[in-house]
Amino acid sequence: MNLQINSQSYQVNSDGDTPLLWIIRDELGLTGTKYGCGLAQCGACSVLVDGEVVRSCVTPLDSVVGRQITTIEAIENDPVGKRVVTAWVKHQVPQCGYCQSGQVVAATALLKETPNPSDEEIAAAMINLCRCGTYNSIKAAVKDLSSKEGETL
Ligand code: FES
């Protein structure tokens, strides 16, 4: 089957029920997307599919054929994703970093859909787990972005 990932076309010969994460990491070598729980619980494996955040560890391949998949490697090609990364650096969000590609992907999806989210909307969207407890920095970075819609940080 054919997958569109980061604006490139990939031919993949795997069963349709293979989790997308397995292909992204093990076959295509896009290792910025992380394996955490494998159970749709932590969000480390988050990617965008047609602009919506999905947990790739439980997303079967056959559900994403013909759709646009974006991983952390290409997130800065999106203007919103680029601003998110800039804010993450400004606020020094990452600690160990393991969860952060998923956090950046989740923030990008939120801000593309809702450029000026309320605290409640941020809390509802930013639900990926972080063992290092960077939640306050994540919230500060997202709020910084939401108050500066369209501006360069
Ligand atoms: S690895 Fe997918 S949600 Fe944890």
Ligand code: FES
């Ligand atoms: S920065 Fe370490 S798990 Fe989130």
